[in-house]
Amino acid sequence: MSDQLIQPRTLSGFRDFLPEAMIPREQLMETARRVYRSYGFVPIDTPTLEYSEILCGKGSEETDRQMYRFMHGKRDVAMRFDLTVPLARFVAQHHNELGTPFKRYHIGTVWRGERPQAGRYREFAQCDFDTIGTTSIASDIETVLVINDLMRAIGFEKFTIRLNNRKVLNGVLQKADLADQSVLVLRALDKLGKIGSDKVKEEMLETTPATSEQADCILQLAEINGTIAEVLEQLGPLCDGNELAQQGREEISQVAGAAGSVGLTDNNLAIDVSIARGLDYYTGTIVETFLNDLPSFGSVCSGGRYDNLARLYSKQELPGIGASLGLDRLLAAMQQLEMIPPTRTTADVLIVQFEPENLHRYLGIASDLRRAGICTEVFPDPVVIDGKFKSKKLNQQFKYANRRGFPAVIIAGNDELATNTVKIKWMSDGTETAIPLESDSAGIVEWLRNKFN
Amino acid sequence: MSDQLIQPRTLSGFRDFLPEAMIPREQLMETARRVYRSYGFVPIDTPTLEYSEILCGKGSEETDRQMYRFMHGKRDVAMRFDLTVPLARFVAQHHNELGTPFKRYHIGTVWRGERPQAGRYREFAQCDFDTIGTTSIASDIETVLVINDLMRAIGFEKFTIRLNNRKVLNGVLQKADLADQSVLVLRALDKLGKIGSDKVKEEMLETTPATSEQADCILQLAEINGTIAEVLEQLGPLCDGNELAQQGREEISQVAGAAGSVGLTDNNLAIDVSIARGLDYYTGTIVETFLNDLPSFGSVCSGGRYDNLARLYSKQELPGIGASLGLDRLLAAMQQLEMIPPTRTTADVLIVQFEPENLHRYLGIASDLRRAGICTEVFPDPVVIDGKFKSKKLNQQFKYANRRGFPAVIIAGNDELATNTVKIKWMSDGTETAIPLESDSAGIVEWLRNKFN
Numbered sequence: 001m002s003d004q005l006i007q008p009r010t011l012s013g014f015r016d017f018l019p020e021a022m023i024p025r026e027q028l029m030e031t032a033r034r035v036y037r038s039y040g041f042v043p044i045d046t047p048t049l050e051y052s053e054i055l056c057g058k059g060s061e062e063t064d065r066q067m068y069r070f071m072h073g074k075r076d077v078a079m080r081f082d083l084t085v086p087l088a089r090f091v092a093q094h095h096n097e098l099g100t101p102f103k104r105y106h107i108g109t110v111w112r113g114e115r116p117q118a119g120r121y122r123e124f125a126q127c128d129f130d131t132i133g134t135t136s137i138a139s140d141i142e143t144v145l146v147i148n149d150l151m152r153a154i155g156f157e158k159f160t161i162r163l164n165n166r167k168v169l170n171g172v173l174q175k176a177d178l179a180d181q182s183v184l185v186l187r188a189l190d191k192l193g194k195i196g197s198d199k200v201k202e203e204m205l206e207t208t209p210a211t212s213e214q215a216d217c218i219l220q221l222a223e224i225n226g227t228i229a230e231v232l233e234q235l236g237p238l239c240d241g242n243e244l245a246q247q248g249r250e251e252i253s254q255v256a257g258a259a260g261s262v263g264l265t266d267n268n269l270a271i272d273v274s275i276a277r278g279l280d281y282y283t284g285t286i287v288e289t290f291l292n293d294l295p296s297f298g299s300v301c302s303g304g305r306y307d308n309l310a311r312l313y314s315k316q317e318l319p320g321i322g323a324s325l326g327l328d329r330l331l332a333a334m335q336q337l338e339m340i341p342p343t344r345t346t347a348d349v350l351i352v353q354f355e356p357e358n359l360h361r362y363l364g365i366a367s368d369l370r371r372a373g374i375c376t377e378v379f380p381d382p383v384v385i386d387g388k389f390k391s392k393k394l395n396q397q398f399k400y401a402n403r404r405g406f407p408a409v410i411i412a413g414n415d416e417l418a419t420n421t422v423k424i425k426w427m428s429d430g431t432e433t434a435i436p437l438e439s440d441s442a443g444i445v446e447w448l449r450n451k452f453n
Numbered sequence: 454m455s456d457q458l459i460q461p462r463t464l465s466g467f468r469d470f471l472p473e474a475m476i477p478r479e480q481l482m483e484t485a486r487r488v489y490r491s492y493g494f495v496p497i498d499t500p501t502l503e504y505s506e507i508l509c510g511k512g513s514e515e516t517d518r519q520m521y522r523f524m525h526g527k528r529d530v531a532m533r534f535d536l537t538v539p540l541a542r543f544v545a546q547h548h549n550e551l552g553t554p555f556k557r558y559h560i561g562t563v564w565r566g567e568r569p570q571a572g573r574y575r576e577f578a579q580c581d582f583d584t585i586g587t588t589s590i591a592s593d594i595e596t597v598l599v600i601n602d603l604m605r606a607i608g609f610e611k612f613t614i615r616l617n618n619r620k621v622l623n624g625v626l627q628k629a630d631l632a633d634q635s636v637l638v639l640r641a642l643d644k645l646g647k648i649g650s651d652k653v654k655e656e657m658l659e660t661t662p663a664t665s666e667q668a669d670c671i672l673q674l675a676e677i678n679g680t681i682a683e684v685l686e687q688l689g690p691l692c693d694g695n696e697l698a699q700q701g702r703e704e705i706s707q708v709a710g711a712a713g714s715v716g717l718t719d720n721n722l723a724i725d726v727s728i729a730r731g732l733d734y735y736t737g738t739i740v741e742t743f744l745n746d747l748p749s750f751g752s753v754c755s756g757g758r759y760d761n762l763a764r765l766y767s768k769q770e771l772p773g774i775g776a777s778l779g780l781d782r783l784l785a786a787m788q789q790l791e792m793i794p795p796t797r798t799t800a801d802v803l804i805v806q807f808e809p810e811n812l813h814r815y816l817g818i819a820s821d822l823r824r825a826g827i828c829t830e831v832f833p834d835p836v837v838i839d840g841k842f843k844s845k846k847l848n849q850q851f852k853y854a855n856r857r858g859f860p861a862v863i864i865a866g867n868d869e870l871a872t873n874t875v876k877i878k879w880m881s882d883g884t885e886t887a888i889p890l891e892s893d894s895a896g897i898v899e900w901l902r903n904k905f906n
Contacts, residue, residue: 006506008546008766011530014500016543018550019557022496026486033479038823040800040830043475047467047576048501048562049521053459068502070523072566077464090469093461097471099856101833104472109501109562113525123500134834138812142833145816149823261813262820313461347493359591360714363598367715370491370602377493380554380595381587403552404493 013113013122024340025331028154029107032127032325035150036105039142041129044104046086052076058085058312066112079111083128083324084309091132092313100133100318119332130322132309137251139321140285140305141258147289147301147323148264154330155339158292159300161264162272165252165285166304169276171245172221172238176214184208186276189222197223222274228256231271251285283307287323294333300326345404347375348452352398353382353391354413361417365410368441374448377406401427408448412437426451466566466575477793478784481607482560485580485778488603489558492595494582497557499539505529511538511765519565532564536579537762537775544585545766553586553771572785583775585762590704592774593738593758594711600742600754601717603778608792611745612753614717615725618705618738619757622729624698625674625691629667637661639729642675650676675727681709684724704738736760740776750786753779798857800828801905805851806835806844807866814870818863821894827901830859854880861901865890879904 010016017025033043052069055078069078080086083106091098107127114120129146131139144161151159169186173179188203197219204215217238224234232253239245252271259269275288284305291297303323310318334340349369351362362378369376379400382391391397401409411423411432421434422444435443463469470478486496505522508531522531533539536559544551560580567573582599584592597614604612622639626632641656650672657668670691677687685706692698705724712722728741737758744750756776763771787793802822804815815831822829832853835844844850854862864876864885874887875897888896 005768006766008507008542008763009504010500010546011502011504011528014502016500016547017496017498018547019495019497022498025498026496030483037799038828040798040803040828042472042797042799043470043479044472045470045475045478047463047469048564049464049467049576051462051464054461068525070525072521072523075464089461093463094469094471099853101853103830103833111501123502131833136834138806138831138835139833141812141816142831145820258813258816262816310461313459315458344495345493346490346495350493353591359594360711363594363711363715367598375491375493377556378591378595380556380584380592381589382591400552400554 011122013116013120015121015123019344020342021331023343023346024334025327028327028331029125029127031153032107032150032327033105035146035153036129038149039103039146041103041105041146044087044090044106045108046080046083046090046106048079048109049077050080050086050089052078054089054313055080055085058088062114063112066114068111068113080108081112082110083108083126084322087128087130087132088310089313091318092310092316095314095316095318101136101139102132103130104132105129119328121328125327127325127327128322129324130309130320132318132320132322135319137254140251140255143285143303143321143323144255144259144269144287145262145264147287148259148268150301150325151268151289155334156291159268160290160292161269161301162275162288162290162299163252163255163269163285164271164273164275164287165248166276166282167244167248167251167284168235168239168273169221169248171242171248172218174244175242176210176217178208178210178214178218181208181210185210185218189218189274189276192219192222192274224273227266228260228269228271231273232256235271235273248284255285281306285321291333291337293337297329297333300330300333302326341405343405345377345406347377347406349374349376349408349410349448350397350401350404350406351376351378351410351412352394352401353379354394355391356382358412358414358417361412365412365422365437365441365444369445369448372441372445372449374445374452408451410444424448464575466569466573468574468576472797473795474784476796476799477787478780481780481784482578482580484606485560485603485780486558488599488606489582491602492556492599494556494558494584494599497540497543497559498561499533499536499543499559501532501562502530503533503539503542505531507542507766508533508538511541515567516565519567521564521566533561534565535563536561536581536777540581540583540585541763542766544771545763545769548767548769548771554589554592555585556583557585558582572781574781578780580778580780581775582777583762583773585771585773585775588772590707593704593708596738596756596774596776597708597712597722597740598715598717600740600776601712601721603754604721604742607783608787609744612721613743613745614722614754615728615741615743615752616705616708616722616738617724617726617728617740618701619729619735620697620701620704620737621688621692621726622674622701624695624701625671627697628695629663629670631661631663631667631671634661634663638663638671642671642727642729645672645675645727677726680719681713681722681724684726685709688724688726701737708738734759738774744786744790746790747786750782753783753786755779794858796858798830798859800830800859802827802829802861802863802901803850803854803857803859804829804831804863804865805847805854806832808844809835811865811867811870814865818865818875818890818894818897822898822901825894825898825902827898827905861904863897877901 063081067078184207188200201215204210235249239249282304286304288299289301305321307319366376366378379397409425420437422437423432425432516534520531637660641653654668657663688702692702735757739757741752742754758774819829819831832850862878873890875890876885878885
């Protein structure tokens with residue numbers, strides 16, 4: 001063994017998750033799983049490493065450049081940079097076993113060697129759900145409902161799901177004979193918020209063959225806003241005369257109508273005809289989700305409908321729709337909105353230790369409490385002298401309880417046990433309550449359940 | 454877009470997890486998390502990639518050779534091959550923030566480029582829990598209790614936790630002046646089951662300076678068996694006269710005694726003085742866990758006490774104890790014991806679709822059921838014609854239900870809805886029950902709850 005210590009450090013852009021960060025992170029993933037499952041989505045996983053040919057050239061030039069790619073023996077391999085490309089490979093490979101429609105969720109780590117900066121990491125988690133093998137609008141509707149349930153289950157009430165349909169803009173561009181100009185038109189439209197409509201119109205006239213009327217019409221479309229009903233009404237005349245645009249409007253109307261039927265209305269749903277997302281990829285419904293209190297965080301859950309997921313790997317045509325929950329962004333937002341309690345324990349109760357001969361009693365109470373679903377820690381560090389426990393001083397044990405953030409501490413020294421009671425200290429207000437100690441700890445369980453509910 | 458399809462395939466030794474494999478896998482991980490949390494263990498995570506100097510030379514020569522190691526820019530990096538080395542680096546780096554005792558669990562993927570073979574993969578999950586920064590026997594006791602709760606929560610009743618303490622054998626070797634011969638003695642003892650005690654004694658006499666009496670004494674130790682009380686009794690005279698051996702025996706006795714006090718007795722706990730595990734690493738308590746019905750699967754949960762976790766990264770002395778649940782091995786065993794139902798859905802109920810104008814009704818029922826905690830899928834693939842749903846033929850929808858394994862299907866066509874009822878088909882016996890449809894679906898919820906409980 002060398003005397004030289006190795007400096008303990010992590011790679012730039014990579015993170016250790018300490019308990020106070022990992023506890024809410026795990027809870028968020030569990031909430032997502034619970035909501036996905038409640039709709040019948042099933043989990044899958046794919047390897048971290050794929051043959052490079054599976055991943056290269058599937059995202060953007062940027063993702064290729066940022067890929068962790070290396071030779072393993074004679075194999076050219078790479079770490080996945082998202083969960084969508086592996087999904088495409090997966091359904092192409094297992095199509096017959098899976099059957100369609102296939103509804104899957106996938107929570108997994110992905111890697112991108114981008115320049116580390118505030119809030120950007122080289123290793124992060126994605127949390128996707130997709131319905132593959134159907135063009136049914138029922139899946140579009142479900143996607144919006146899942147997002148709504150997700151946001152509420154996580155604890156948000158003030159959020160807005162923005163809904164659009166690529167067919168509307170594409171149809172309006174068709175109508176104006178500008179279908180092949182969509183990239184340039186969108187590039188100009190993208191600046192609407194910053195430079196205003198006059199300048200955007202100027203740019204459109206310069207960079208595309210649009211006439212002044214056509215540019216006005218497109219601007220009119222992008223500037224539509226209001227309630228769901230108002231936007232749908234304004235969209236009517238703009239879409240008239242083009243089948244694609246009308247179809248897009250009809251799909252938006254059906255999604256919004258069905259969402260309304262289960263209580264998702266203007267409070268949390270808006271039609272936003274200005275959102276476009278993933279220009280070349282999405283072909284129908286598009287969704288983004290914004291926090292009303294933190295709009296600058298950008299979308300925390302986004303997705304849309306695509307025509308053919310696995311075209312690079314299979315002749316099987318696989319249309320679908322999916323969305324991705326932005327875990328890291330959501331956690332950052334929850335932190336900022338003080339939605340995450342600063343806890344460092346997963347347990348509800350700490351049992352402090354006194355006399356060594358009572359350890360079996362403490363273990364018995366802990367066992368009863370756990371059986372009743374109450375997470376219980378027995379103070380883990382009594383000192384051993386001559387093969388016997390000596391408890392640490394009570395103030396050290398309470399320091400541990402405070403530092404970790406246990407809501408309750410159970411005190412059962414010889415005095416308490418002699419009268420068949422325990423004391424429960426409720427840490428937030430310091431009150432102590434004596435509870436009779438029965439053989440199955442029923443009184444303690446009941447008292448704690450009342451406090452926790 | 455090239456016409457040439459890319460062959461969808463995975464790297465040798467890497468796996469796709471299809472839903473029927475991933476559903477029980479996720480459930481197993483969730484069970485482990487629930488049990489770990491019930492004892493106050495907290496989750497952490499560490500990066501997949503570390504500086505190579507952190508990982509190299511920390512396991513065996515074999516782990517070094519099997520490591521996925523590559524250059525990322527100018528950085529020499531490697532993928533973690535276990536969760537223990539990253540834990541050592543982690544606690545060395547964050548010691549002050551964490552405080553001790555520190556109880557953590559970590560479920561994560563690790564990579565080893567070993568030769569793929571049946572049941573061996575290059576990418577697999579580990580599921581560890583450790584208590585760091587205490588020498589207290591209370592943690593040894595807790596480790597055994599956690600394993601017991603884990604096995605029961607997973608669904609096993611017939612298992613045996615084998616308990617030993619390295620101090621016993623080390624003490625007995627000290628007594629025989631053979632302390633520096635432990636590797637050779639253990640190598641010989643390891644063959645006890647195969648070649649019998651006479652041959653083992655021969656080998657000991659050949660390869661070590663042991664006398665015939667010493668060899669007999671060691672063999673006597675290794676061959677002790679019986680109930681906990683019997684083994685402890687037989688250990689008495691063998692440990693007499695050596696402090697280390699006596700201490701080991703006392704620790705075994707304390708762990709077994711405390712376990713017995715919460716009901717973990719001879720049924721599921723045995724003292725097995727022949728187990729040694731990780732010769733150079735463990736220093737006290739050692740545990741292994743075997744399935745009584747599948748002993749050849751080897752240990753499914755193993756661990757032990759160590760003296761100084763982070764000595765390569767920190768001057769801080771960090772003793773601890775931990776164990777690791779063998780996820781893949783357990784899943785294989787559960788498969789073989791037919792403990793895993795062959796389900797491909799996470800939902801309890803499928804609502805089939807009839808008339809398009811009823812979709813909002815179906816969404817409403819599904820929403821009610823989800824709110825009551827019943828996972829519900831609305832058949833995702835009605836056909837759209839003229840912008841309106843047409844339901845797929847009922848037999849296609851039932852084929853989907855059968856293939857996925859939904860326990861129940863809700864049927865609500867115009868006939869049913871006209872009389873404010875739905876029919877629930879219980880798939881395992883094919884019975885259909887008519888239930889009144891209330892505005893909050895309370896009757897359906899109640900009927901299903903009764904069926905599921």
